[in-house]
Amino acid sequence: MTIENNYFDLTGSDALMTVFRNHATGIAIVTSTDSEGGPIGFTASSVTSLGSKPPLVSLNIAQGASTYQHIRPGKLMAIHTLDADNLPLAQQLAGSRESRFIDGEFEIGPENTPYFKLASSILLARVVNKMEVESNALVVLSAESAHQNRSPEEPLVYFQRGYHTVGTRLKDNF
Amino acid sequence: MTIENNYFDLTGSDALMTVFRNHATGIAIVTSTDSEGGPIGFTASSVTSLGSKPPLVSLNIAQGASTYQHIRPGKLMAIHTLDADNLPLAQQLAGSRESRFIDGEFEIGPENTPYFKLASSILLARVVNKMEVESNALVVLSAESAHQNRSPEEPLVYFQRGYHTVGTRLKDNF
Numbered sequence: 293m294t295i296e297n298n299y300f301d302l303t304g305s306d307a308l309m310t311v312f313r314n315h316a317t318g319i320a321i322v323t324s325t326d327s328e329g330g331p332i333g334f335t336a337s338s339v340t341s342l343g344s345k346p347p348l349v350s351l352n353i354a355q356g357a358s359t360y361q362h363i364r365p366g367k368l369m370a371i372h373t374l375d376a377d378n379l380p381l382a383q384q385l386a387g388s389r390e391s392r393f394i395d396g397e398f399e400i401g402p403e404n405t406p407y408f409k410l411a412s413s414i415l416l417a418r419v420v421n422k423m424e425v426e427s428n429a430l431v432v433l434s435a436e437s438a439h440q441n442r443s444p445e446e447p448l449v450y451f452q453r454g455y456h457t458v459g460t461r462l463k464d465n466f
Numbered sequence: 467m468t469i470e471n472n473y474f475d476l477t478g479s480d481a482l483m484t485v486f487r488n489h490a491t492g493i494a495i496v497t498s499t500d501s502e503g504g505p506i507g508f509t510a511s512s513v514t515s516l517g518s519k520p521p522l523v524s525l526n527i528a529q530g531a532s533t534y535q536h537i538r539p540g541k542l543m544a545i546h547t548l549d550a551d552n553l554p555l556a557q558q559l560a561g562s563r564e565s566r567f568i569d570g571e572f573e574i575g576p577e578n579t580p581y582f583k584l585a586s587s588i589l590l591a592r593v594v595n596k597m598e599v600e601s602n603a604l605v606v607l608s609a610e611s612a613h614q615n616r617s618p619e620e621p622l623v624y625f626q627r628g629y630h631t632v633g634t635r636l637k638d639n640f
Contacts, residue, residue, distance in 0.1 A: 299573075299575065299613050300575065300576070300588070300590055300610075300611035300612055300613050301611070301612075301613055302611060302612040302613065302614070303610065303611050303612075304520075304521055304609065304610075304611075305518045305519060305520075305521045305609075306612075307521065307589055307590075307609050307610065307611050307612030308515065308518055308521035308522075308523070308589065308609040308612070309518055309521075310587060310612055310614050311545070311547055311587045311588070311589040311609075311612050311614070312515045313617075314547040314549075314586050314587045314614070314617065314618050314621060315492045315494065315513065315547045315621065316490070316492040316621040316622075316623045316632050317491065317492050317514065318489045318490040318491050318492075318623075320489065337514075338514045338515075338516075338524075339489065340491065340511075340512040340514060340526055341482065341486045341512075341526075342512075342526050342599060342602050342604070343526075343528065343600060343601055343602040344479045344482055344483055345479060345601070346478075346479075346600055347478055347479045347481065347482035347483075348482075348599060348600060348602065349482070350512075350524075350526060350604055352514055352515075352516050352517075352524060354517065371485070373485055373488040373489045375488075376634075376636060379636050379637060383637070386639075399473075401473065401474065402474070412488050413484060413485045413488045414474070414485070415481055415482065415485040416474055416481075420599075421597070421599065423595070423597045423604065423606075425516060425517075425522060425594075425595065425606050426517060426520055426522060427517055427519070428516050428517040428522065430516070430524055430597065430604050430606070432597075432599050432604070435478065435479075435481050435482040435485075436474075436477070436478075436481065437474035437475075437476060437477050437478075437481050438474055438475075438476040438477075438480075438481030438482070438484055438485050439473050439474050439475055439476065440476070440484050440485070440488070443487075443488065443626075444488050446633070447488060447489065447490040447625055448490075448636075449490045449492075449623060449632055450639075451621055451632050452617075452635075453638065453639055453640055454635050454636070454637060454638045454639050455635075455636045455637045455639060456632045456633060456634060456635050456636060457632075457633040457634050457636060458490050458623055458625050458630045458631075458632065458633055459620070459630060459631040459632055459633025459634070460550075460630060460631050460633070461626075461628050461629075461630050462550060462553050462622075462628070462629045462630060462631060463553060463557070463628060463629045464627065464628045465560075465624075465627055465628050465629060466627055
């Protein structure tokens with residue numbers, strides 16, 4: 293048994309950032325309402341399934357995000373999956389707050405939740421819990437209902453600080 | 467303002483599964499040790515950065531997983547990013563427990579943590595917290611050190627129940 297302590301030559305934030313630049317993530321946009329019922333939203337690379345029985349979702353958000361104060365238990369949110377055609381939408385919801393919601397581009401769903409029909413699919417989910425960790429938070433949501441507009445061939449992924457599509461299918465895993 | 471409640475025509479687990487089939491996720495393998503110091507590990511599609519100051523990582527795991535009992539605060543784990551060449555490794559760590567660790571394929575690092583040098587990069591991270599939610603759990607880890615073997619051009623992603631590579635770069639986001 294060889295113990296190679298010197299192999300791990302990067303530390304702390306450098307270690308984290310180097311490794312996560314090599315890790316691809318799916319891109320989603322997440323929308324909800326502020327305390328006056330107005331639309332809020334952001335682009336997220338942390339949306340993950342947390343089991344299907346019961347159907348739960350998790351996502352990470354910085355406590356410093358402008359939307360964070362509105363994300364609390366009971367709040368309904370819309371999680372949108374995106375494909376390559378939705379790149380402008382991903383950029384828009386990652387841009388300045390004032391330009392995220394443009395009249396005519398989005399619809400209003402249950403509990404005033406804004407949503408974008410351009411997305412490949414949209415999941416309505418309700419916040420059940422959140423865990424604050426340092427300056428970030430893990431949010432757990434319960435999936436309630438959804439609509440699929442299309443089964444995307446080229447979902448949007450984030451990798452090496454840029455937006456990409458998914459490429460070659462290597463292997464089924466049915 | 468048009469409220470379209472009928473638009474969301476899928477419910478519960480169907481809603482969740484339909485939407486997440488449209489969402490791509492990065493594939494990682496995660497390794498650690500059991501109570502006797504032996505190697506344990508699994509393939510994960512939920513590894514996510516949770517902020518870089520301090521450097522934290524989150525991942526989701528089913529409480530029914532064979533490795534779950536060993537994942538508790540203080541435990542050191544190795545998170546491996548994978549590229550297309552690592553597909554056999556992703557399949558191996560998602561397969562039967564007996565065939566996940568084959569002598570000669572892996573090394574032993576700090577605190578007996580097994581790791582695979584074939585991976586594009588490897589992050590050592592220590593469990594700081596976990597939150598059990600229904601039959602699953604969210605695990606938060608603190609990034610300690612890492613090694614990068616290469617900057618992968620084709621990271622491995624999971625989409626529509628199959629392994630894929632990342633395709634066309636659409637847009638930088640520096």
